[in-house]
């Protein structure tokens with residue numbers, strides 16, 4: 001059976017109920033106050049962070065909703081649009097394999113060797129010819 005969303009005016013909250021399609025348009029009893037609540041179009045509210053100005057989700061667990069997903073805290077500080085720190089956790093840095101580490105070490109050694117050689121050869125500093133007239 002599909003899930004439908006209903007809005008309770010008394011609680012100013014939204015709840016979901018599983019119902020057969022044939023009964024989806026009927027009002028559903030609110031799980032908090034048992035008043036009849038009318039059906040609302042799906043996902044019309046789920047794109048908002050609920051609570052504090054926005055309708056709450058019923059039953060109220062003191063949580064917030066971000067893009068339809070339940071989160072404990074509201075977004076605070078600066079975050080990228082549509083991102084919530086509880087839902088978009090930073091990915092751990094990929095661990096380099098032994099082979100990759102060896103290649104890195106080799107590259108570093110080669111670079112160090114090259115720098116050493118350049119210093120030893122005393123690569124002449126190219127003079128700035130535009131300043132000759134000074």
Ligand SMILES: [Zn+2]
Nearest residue numbers: 008011030033
């Ligand atoms: Zn209610």
